[in-house]
Amino acid sequence: MIKLDELIKILKDDENFHEIIVDGCYHYDYKKNISFNKLSYDSRIVDENTLFFAKGLNFRKEFLEGAINKGLKFYISEIDYEVEIPAIIVSNIKHAMSLVAQKFYDYPQNSLKILAFTGTKGKTTAAYFAKNILELSSKQKTAMLSTMNTTLDGVNYFKSALTTPESLDLFQMMAQARDNGMTHLVMEVSSQAYKTARVYGLTFDVGVFLNISPDHIGPIEHPTFEDYFYCKRQLLHNSKFVVANSDMDQFSVIKEELKNKPTAFYGDNSENKITESNPFNFSTNGTFNETFSIELLGKFNQENALAAALACKELGASTDDILNGIAQTTVPGRMEVFKQANGARVYVDYAHNGVSLANLLNVVKGAHKGNIYLILGAPGNKGESRREDFGHLLNDEKEIHVILSADDPNFENPVDIAKQIAQFIERPIETIIDREEAIKEAMSRTLSDSDAVIIAGKGADAYQIVDGAHAEYAGDHIIAQKYL
Numbered sequence: 436m437i438k439l440d441e442l443i444k445i446l447k448d449d450e451n452f453h454e455i456i457v458d459g460c461y462h463y464d465y466k467k468n469i470s471f472n473k474l475s476y477d478s479r480i481v482d483e484n485t486l487f488f489a490k491g492l493n494f495r496k497e498f499l500e501g502a503i504n505k506g507l508k509f510y511i512s513e514i515d516y517e518v519e520i521p522a523i524i525v526s527n528i529k530h531a532m533s534l535v536a537q538k539f540y541d542y543p544q545n546s547l548k549i550l551a552f553t554g555t556k557g558k559t560t561a562a563y564f565a566k567n568i569l570e571l572s573s574k575q576k577t578a579m580l581s582t583m584n585t586t587l588d589g590v591n592y593f594k595s596a597l598t599t600p601e602s603l604d605l606f607q608m609m610a611q612a613r614d615n616g617m618t619h620l621v622m623e624v625s626s627q628a629y630k631t632a633r634v635y636g637l638t639f640d641v642g643v644f645l646n647i648s649p650d651h652i653g654p655i656e657h658p659t660f661e662d663y664f665y666c667k668r669q670l671l672h673n674s675k676f677v678v679a680n681s682d683m684d685q686f687s688v689i690k691e692e693l694k695n696k697p698t699a700f701y702g703d704n705s706e707n708k709i710t711e712s713n714p715f716n717f718s719t720n721g722t723f724n725e726t727f728s729i730e731l732l733g734k735f736n737q738e739n740a741l742a743a744a745l746a747c748k749e750l751g752a753s754t755d756d757i758l759n760g761i762a763q764t765t766v767p768g769r770m771e772v773f774k775q776a777n778g779a780r781v782y783v784d785y786a787h788n789g790v791s792l793a794n795l796l797n798v799v800k801g802a803h804k805g806n807i808y809l810i811l812g813a814p815g816n817k818g819e820s821r822r823e824d825f826g827h828l829l830n831d832e833k834e835i836h837v838i839l840s841a842d843d844p845n846f847e848n849p850v851d852i853a854k855q856i857a858q859f860i861e862r863p864i865e866t867i868i869d870r871e872e873a874i875k876e877a878m879s880r881t882l883s884d885s886d887a888v889i890i891a892g893k894g895a896d897a898y899q900i901v902d903g904a905h906a907e908y909a910g911d912h913i914i915a916q917k918y919l
C-alpha cells in the first residue's frame with residue numbers, strides 16, 4: 436500500500452514532481468487521505484484503488500479512458516491527458532515507477548543480498564554459476580532473475596518477458612522472493628535496464644561487469660556503442676562491491692570509475708588469473724589458489740565461473756561451496772554437447788553475436804579436425820549489426836561449412852536476412868530456411884568423431900519469433916537429439 440502524501444513526498448524528494456491536476460485545477464500541496472493498494476502500467480489490469488502509470492512509446496489516451504471505465508481514479512504520467520480523473524504529472528515516469536514501487540513493496544532489497552551481472556556476454560551463464568554456489572551457502576534460499584529462467588522460491592521456474600523486468604514487476608518479484616524466505620537474489624542487469632530506469636535507485640551488494648563488445652545497437656535499443664557502454668557502466672556506480680574483467684576492451688575507463696570503490700579484478704591484467712585452462716577444469720591464482728572442475732567448455736565459461744566465484748566469496752560463500760557450485764553447473768542451451776552414433780559431436784549454444792560465435796568456433800575447432808558444419812541465422816528487427824559481424828567472421832573461417840537458416844525472423848523475411856549475412860562471405864553459402872531441415876541435413880553429413888555440427892543462436896528457445904508472435908519450434912537441443 437502507498438498513501439498519496441507518501442507518494443508525493445517521494446516524487447518531490449527526487450525533484451520529479453510537477454503538480455496534481457484535479458478538475459482542471461493545479462495543486463502543489465494536495466492533502467487528501469487517499470491510498471493505493473495496487474500499482475499498474477497496464478490499463479487492462481486496474482481497479483478503483485490502483486495507481487496507474489501511463490507510460491511508453493505506444494501508449495494511447497484510449498488505454499487511459501478504458502481504465503477509467505474500469506473504475507480507475509488516479510493516474511501518474513509525464514503528459515496531461517486531460518481526462519476526468521486527477522493526474523499526477525512528473526518529469527520522468529520511469530524514475531517515479533521505480534521509487535514508488537520500492538516504497539509500495541516496502542523496500543524488499545533491504546531483506547536480500549543482491550548480486551547483479553552485466554556484460555555483453557555471459558550474464559545468464561555466470562548467474563547460473565552464482566545461483567548454484569549460493570544455493571549451497573544460503574541453504575537453498577536463493578532467488579534468480581535471468582533471461583533464461585526466473586525463480587522466486589529457488590524451486591519453481593518461469594520465463595519472464597524481459598531480462599531485467601520493468602521496475603513495478605521487479606520490486607514485486609523481489610518482495611515475493613523476500614516473502615518466500617529467500618535471503619539472496621542473483622539477477623541480470625541489461626543495458627536497457629539502465630537506459631529505461633528499471634533499476635533506478637537500487638543499490639546492489641555486488642555488481643559484476645563481465646565484458647563489453649558492440650551489440651544491441653539499433654532502432655529500439657541503443658543509438659551508439661557509446662550509449663550502450665555508458666548504460667552498462669551505471670552498474671559500477673550502483674554496486675557496493677564490484678567484480679570486473681581486467682581483459683575487457685576499454686577496461687581503463689572502468690578502472691578510473693572504480694578508483695574509490697572496493698573491487699576484485701580478474702583476468703590476465705589482474706591479481707586473479709586463470710593459470711591453466713583444460714576442457715573440464717581450470718586453475719587460478721590470487722584469491723583462489725585452486726583447480727576448479729567445470730562442465731561447460733570454453734575458456735570464456737571459465738572466466739564467467741571465476742567472476743561468479745569472486746562475487747559469491749564477497750557474499751560470504753566458502754571455497755568448498757564455490758568449488759562444488761561451479762562443478763555442478765550446466766545451463767540450458769549454453770554449450771550443450773550431444774554425440775551422434777558415428778561419434779560426431781553436436782554443439783547447441785546460444786552464441787548469437789560475432790564475439791560469442793568466434794569463441795564458440797574456437798572451442799569446436801580445438802576439438803574437431805574434420806568437417807565442421809554451422810547452422811546460423813540472425814534475428815529480424817533487432818541487433819541488425821550482427822549480420823555484418825557474422826558475415827565478416829565467416830569469411831575468415833573458410834573451412835567451416837555454413838548453412839544459413841531462420842532464427843527469429845519476426846517481421847522480416849528470413850531469406851533476406853540470410854542474403855544480408857551471405858553478402859559479406861566470398862564463397863558459396865547454403866541456405867535452408869527451415870531450421871529443423873537445416874539441422875537434419877548437417878547431421879546427415881558427419882562421418883566420424885572428427886566431425887562436428889554447431890547449432891548456434893537459439894540455445895534452449897523452444898519457439899521461433901515470426902510476425903511478432905511465438906511460432907511452433909521444438910528447440911535446437913530437442914531436434915539435435917532426434918537425429919543423433
Ligand SMILES: CC(=O)N[C@H]1[C@@H](OP(=O)(O)OP(=O)(O)OC[C@H]2O[C@@H](n3ccc(=O)[nH]c3=O)[C@H](O)[C@@H]2O)O[C@H](CO)[C@@H](O)[C@@H]1O[C@H](C)C(=O)N[C@@H](C)C(=O)N[C@H](CCC(=O)O)C(=O)O
Pocket residue numbers: 476477478479490491492493494495498596597598599600601625626627628631651655656
Ligand atoms: C525500451 C523499453 O524499455 N521497452 C519496454 C517498455 O516499453 P514502453 O515503456 O515503451 O511501452 P510500450 O511497449 O510502448 O507500451 C506502452 C504502454 O502501454 C501499456 N498498454 C498497452 C496496451 C493496453 O491495452 N493498455 C496499456 O496500458 C503497456 O503496458 C505499456 O506500458 O515496456 C514494455 C512493457 O511495458 C516492454 O515490452 C518494452 O520492451 C521492449 C519491447 C523490449 O523488448 N526491449 C528489449 C530491447 C530489452 O529491454 N531487452 C533487454 C535485454 C537485452 C539483452 O539481451 O542484453 C531486457 O532487459 O530484456
Ligand SMILES: Nc1ncnc2c1ncn2[C@@H]1O[C@H](COP(=O)(O)OP(=O)(O)OP(=O)(O)O)[C@@H](O)[C@H]1O
Pocket residue numbers: 554555556557558559560561582623645646735736738739768769770784785786787790791792794795
Ligand atoms: N564471457 C563470455 N565471452 C564471450 N562469449 C560468451 C561468454 N559467456 C558466454 N558466451 C557466449 O554467449 C552465449 C550467451 O551466453 P549467456 O546467455 O550466458 O550470455 P548473456 O549475456 O546472458 O546473453 P544475452 O544478453 O544475449 O541474453 C553463450 O551461449 C556463449 O556462446
